[in-house]
Amino acid sequence: MNQLQFDASIAERDVVRYTPAGIPIVAARLQHQSEQMEAGIKRLVELDIAAVAAGEISGRFNQAALGSQFRFSGFLAKKNRNSKSLVFHIVDFEPVV
Incomplete structure (x- = not known):
């Protein structure tokens, strides 16, 4: 199964x-920062990921405030057929309160 959910800002x-x-289609870069437990040790995780919102969700995504925190749901896929780079495809998102 290829599903990913995380909190990030646009x-x-x-x-x-x-x-x-x-x-x-709307292309974007999402930024995430959190503390995760790995092997019993807290680890600061920071990442910047390429993302796209296609179809109906693109209109709502295009109106979302830059810099605001959202919980994104979607999947990962290659940028294109010959690429090794991954892109996060946004299926849904909601504000983090």
Whole structure:
């Protein structure tokens, strides 16, 4: 199963673009920071990940405030067929309160 959920802020967001099939897509960079337990030791985890929101979710994502914290749900996939880079595909998100 390929599912990922984490809290992050929207660090950067591109303008909406459209696929040849007319599907809206918004590319972005998400930033995450948390403390995690690993081998019984607290570890500071920081990451910056490329993300995309496609279809209906792209409109809501495009309106979300930059810098605000959200809980994102989605999956990981290659950037393109020949790439080794991963992109997080946003399926849903909600504000973290």
